[in-house]
Amino acid sequence: MFTNKTFLITGIADENSLAMFVAKKIIKNGGKVICTGLGVSEFHQNLSDKAKQFLNQNYLDFQKSVKNELGEDTQTEILDVTLEDSVDAFAKKLKDNNIKIDGFLHAIAMDKTIRQKVVKPMLEVTKEEFCNTMEVSAYSLIRIAQYLYKYDLMQPKSSICSLSYIAAAKVTFHPYRNMSIAKAALERITIELADELGRKDGTRVNAIRFSTYMGSKAGTATLNQSDFDTADKLSPLGNATPDDLANEVIHLFRPNGRITGEIRHVDGGYNIMG
Ligand SMILES: NC(=O)c1ccc[n+]([C@@H]2O[C@H](COP(=O)([O-])OP(=O)(O)OC[C@H]3O[C@@H](n4cnc5c(N)ncnc54)[C@H](O)[C@@H]3O)[C@@H](O)[C@H]2O)c1
Structure with missing residues (x-):
């Protein structure tokens, strides 16, 4: 299905990342992937030792899991969506290597107001926390697309897919507050870009x-x-699995489809419940 097709896969942290399940399925269907992970880049400045250690470990886990799960020759690159120069340099490198892509998966999210499973109340969220979550988890979709187009890397009729959560529209029984707003923005960006x-x-x-x-x-x-x-109990079919998700992304990535601007549910029917 994906012969001669190459997809950019963002958001792999390790073998359990949702993006990894998608990457595996693309390869299984005859396609190629280029994977990006968070790591220390030449564009990071004034990183604390702790931050450097976190990013280095993240990149090691990312690379190891990609090589193990997807094969030694899978291309891996550093990409930090909060650094415009990092996105520019990444896209330029693809251009210099004459790579064209047929779409990408956006599987990136980060919210510092959620720590050790505790969610900060909305009333306590600072402007910096709000903007940071928005930049990483929503604006990044625009930024990645911008640079892929800037360097003319996207094939016509490509397919882009991002990962969201029902909290974008409804207050769930475990409210996400700040992150929910970023997911709502991500979904709206999806629709505007679709047009x-x-x-x-x-x-x-x-x-x-x-x-x-x-x-x-x-x-x-x-x-x-x-x-x-x-x-799991509330969903008529029980929680969907990463494999279910990967099947749906593959469906949306399939060449010559005519589905766009959709916010789909792969959730075992959770969204229909009151
Ligand atoms: N886990 C769930 O229950 C769930 C449910 C619905 C949607 N999602 C969404 O799926 C996506 C993937 O999440 P996951 O569950 O696989 O977790 P994950 O931790 O494996 O993936 C999150 C990824 O975001 C990346 N990231 C964070 N900041 C970044 C930055 N500045 N630049 C580049 N990358 C950055 C991380 O490195 C990591 O690879 C996210 O958008 C998440 O919100 C997750």
């Missing part, structure tokens, strides 16, 4: 609201086992 890019070159842009998933670093940092179990 803009569809008319520009036939590129499709969609988002998927996925079930709660505890396997990833983001999942373990935010969810309790009881949250996962409650969502």
Whole structure:
């Protein structure tokens, strides 16, 4: 299905990242992937020792898991979406290597108001925390697309997909507050881009609201086992799995589709419940 197709996969932290399940399935269907991970780049300035250590460990885990799960020759690159120069340098490198892509997965989120499963009340969220979460988790979709187009890397009729959560629209039983707003913005950006890019070159842009998933670093940092179990019970089909999610992304990435601007649910039916 994906012969001669290359997809950019963002958001792999380790083998349990949702993006990893998508990357595996693209390869299984005959496509190629380029994976980006968070690490120390030449554009980082004044990093504390702790931050440097975190980023270095993150990049090691990322590279090791990609090589193990996707093969030694899978291309890996550093990308920090909060540093414009990092996104520019990454895109320029693809251009210099004559790489064109057929779409990308946005699987990036970070919210410092959620620490050890405790969510800060809205009334205590600072402007800096708000803007930071918005930049990493929502604006980054625009920024990545901007630079891929700037260097003419996107094939016409590409497909872009981002990962969201029902909290973008509804207050869930374990409210995310600040992050929910970023997800709402991510979904609106998806729709605006769907109109803009569809008319520009036939590129499709969609988002998927996925079930709660505890396997990833983001999942373990935010969810309790009881949250996962409650969502599982509330969902008519039970929680969807990363494999279900990957199947849907593959469907949206399939060449010549005509689905765009959709906010889909892959959540075992959780969203229909009152
Ligand atoms: N886990 C869940 O329950 C769940 C449910 C629905 C949607 N999602 C969404 O799926 C996506 C992937 O999450 P996951 O559960 O696989 O967790 P994960 O921790 O594996 O992935 C989050 C990724 O974001 C990356 N990231 C954070 N800041 C970044 C930055 N400045 N630049 C570049 N990358 C950065 C991290 O390195 C990591 O790879 C996220 O958007 C998340 O909100 C997760």
